[in-house]
């Protein structure tokens with residue numbers, strides 16, 4: 001009998017009766033039989049997963065709470081790019097806790113993504129306004145990797161390829177120095193880390209990065225330095241703090257070409273280091289070289305303004321290794337939170353906050369100076385650096401620990417750092433002083449004495465910001481509630497219908513998995529709080545590392561990469577550094593099949609590999625002959641082969657073990673892209689198949705919600721020999737052939753790891769296997785059903801697909817119908833389209849996941865059957881090829897309700913094409929968006 005709180009029965013969509021019906025439909029007796037037929041024997045694991053048994057929601061929450069409670073509760077004054085902020089409760093409830101916002105897909109289908117696109121457009125406007133640079137993107141992964149992206153952007157913007165040096169101010173946060181070194185080394189960029197006031201910079205440099213305020217809390221007037229760099233044709237990146245820019249002169253006004261940083265303090269918890277939205281902005285004209293996604297404004301076919309992702313041609317699925325970056329999943333949900341924080345508080349609120357922080361810091365500075373300490377002098381914003389002898393430092397640090405206050409300890413200098421934030425109160429100031437001087441008289445603080453120091457004119461912000469209506473209109477909770485709800489109702493999320501995106505595994509993100517991420521024990525810790533203080537996070541990480549090692553059959557795991565793209569870099573760097581360490585650094589060729597995800601090529605390029613393409617045969621399988629030929633040709637230079645398993649064609653690559661043998665025979669390492677792991681949990685173990693390193697996407701297979709395009713976690717699992725080459729967990733710079741930090745925080749997007757912990761813990765060993773079996777069942781059920789109307793492109797040897805499959809829509813091209821028209825028509829039926837035109841042009845890749853019920857699968861198939869009838873009507877000439885329900889899709893209510901109706905089909909067919917819609921109808925808010933117009937008239941921020 002089913003127990004009321006069993007997790008797995010709620011996670012899996014089809015009931016036991018439905019599973020039986022679906023198996024009957026497929027002429028199969030059992031799930032086991034399906035598994036045997038879908039997965040070739042040579043790939044199956046003989047051992048079951050050595051994981052705990054699954055458990056109930058209540059039990060798992062109790063266990064996780066006990067782990068979380070091992071994180072000690074502190075107030076964090078450590079700073080280093082992370083400061084305590086307050087998320088307005090309305091934003092927390094309406095966005096962070098709301099599946100309307102956390103479950104949608106990346107906004108590639110713009111017509112059904114207008115809500116989150118608008119929120120991201122607001123984010124871009126916020127960044128642009130505060131940095132005073134007109135071009136901004138919709139988020140990068142973290143502050144330190146954003147610095148790397150800015151450096152690479154400078155390289156792309158520099159015509160003179162003989163310039164190979166990049167100057168990095170030594171006064172950046174230590175994690176930035178480490179990540180910059182990790183990423184510049186494999187590219188042969190000569191990174192010069194020095195004091196900006198002493199360094200000699202000549203024309204061998206292509207760019208520089210300076211910090212404002214720097215890691216010591218200080219703000220310098222960089223204007224003449226910037227001018228001298230520009231005279232030598234050197235680009236300038238300024239790493240900065242958005243909140244400080246409400247008071248201090250913004251980078252765009254002292255000549256910076258690019259600004260980067262983190263918007264964490266706009267309402268995001270510390271989360272032990274992430275997820276936080278990193279930002280980048282730049283001068284006009286640089287948009288085509290900017291990494292990541294940019295939301296632009298355009299118009300739909302009826303002339304209504306509409307948002308969509310701009311300049312997509314820069315991206316890796318089109319440009320592959322020549323793309324502007326490998327970033328795919330970014331930090332959309334955190335960026336939306338930050339944008340709403342700015343919408344709610346406006347310029348006045350931001351100023352009130354920054355003035356408070358500065359006045360508190362100044363108060364502390366004056367008091368400490370009067371007490372005989374020598375903090376670094378003004379101008380500072382939120383951070384004081386206070387040199388003192390070691391003994392004193394230990395003493396104060398320990399008193400802080402006792403009181404629950406953590407400070408920064410500067411490693412090289414004997415100094416303490418104190419960074420204030422939105423959460424700092426007058427009581428904190430008094431307590432801080434008492435920690436420094438215990439016999440201080442306990443006088444109540446006189447707030448009247450708080451003053452804002454006068455900022456030197458050369459450093460003052462004199463321009464207004466956030467003057468747009470949007471940042472003034474929603475200051476009451478009632479209004480903000482309605483704004484957030486209004487935006488959400490424009491979008492399709494998993495709360496409306498299935499999102500069958502091939503390769504993206506849009507499955508249930510259970511409420512029980514989401515609840516712990518906002519527990520104080522997980523939101524509060526600072527990433528550099530120290531091991532003793534954050535044992536809960538260590539336990540959480542070690543459970544997950546152990547479980548992922550078991551699931552993949554590998555030896556060591558790193559959870560640091562904060563997206564699949566970063567996992568790819570981590571894995572490829574492990575290979576590169578391993579080869580270098582055994583004297584094989586000449587091995588620099590990476591072979592990648594044409595079917596590979598665009599990020600694979602872009603990541604290999606970012607690791608400095610020479611890339612060659614591998615062919616696939618007519619069945620979509622890797623061409624072994626081509627592999628052997630190219631491996632042989634590069635026998636002395638082969639470093640790695642990157643394959644996706646199961647392949648992007650939705651089949652289990654039977655020859656994977658043979659691929660491994662060939663790669664190893666020629667001295668290379670086998671990298672497996674495991675983004676599709678939902679197909680093989682408990683069924684195959686890559687480690688048993690000869691794979692040396694693989695990444696998984698926890699935001700696909702392991703229930704971290706897609707968030708409209710992030711956050712993600714892309715851990716890598718490696719064999720023993722690659723273990724020493726995983727990303728470092730420490731801040732210090734590492735020697736050659738070691739891998740330093742890859743992300744700003746040692747545990748990357750730590751704050752969302754509880755989601756995957758809950759999923760694995762609740763599903764347990766049998767549950768995980770069942771998830772994959774049902775995912776395969778759902779895909780095969782749909783494939784067989786749809787086969788009566790569409791050609792299924794690739795199948796395994798027994799005629800079964802894996803967890804996803806491709807339907808061929810190219811035959812309709814001769815009637816003028818593109819796959820895109822079908823995608824847009826699905827919106828009228830209330831569905832998000834599957835993946836379109838990848839990995840094969842003119843096709844759709846459908847991945848239902850285990851969480852969708854038979855009823856929902858049937859409904860989606862029915863929509864496609866009805867669309868097929870519409871296609872046949874075009875074929876028969878009933879509708880013109882350029883004027884039919886597909887070409888005109890989607891049909892927004894504004895058009896459906898016009899007094900005149902001139903289309904050759906009824907309004908009812910346009911709006912209510914399927915019977916179930918009488919009960920509930922999703923309304924696409926705009927008509928077909930004009931991409932070309934938007935790219936020609938590029939706008940990425942709200943104009944004043």
Ligand SMILES: *Cc1c(COP(=O)(O)O)cnc(C)c1O
Nearest residue numbers: 328329503563564565597675712
């Ligand atoms: C999603 C995906 C990636 C990229 O992962 P991100 O987290 O978006 O960077 C890489 N490879 C495959 C096959 C994928 O499906």
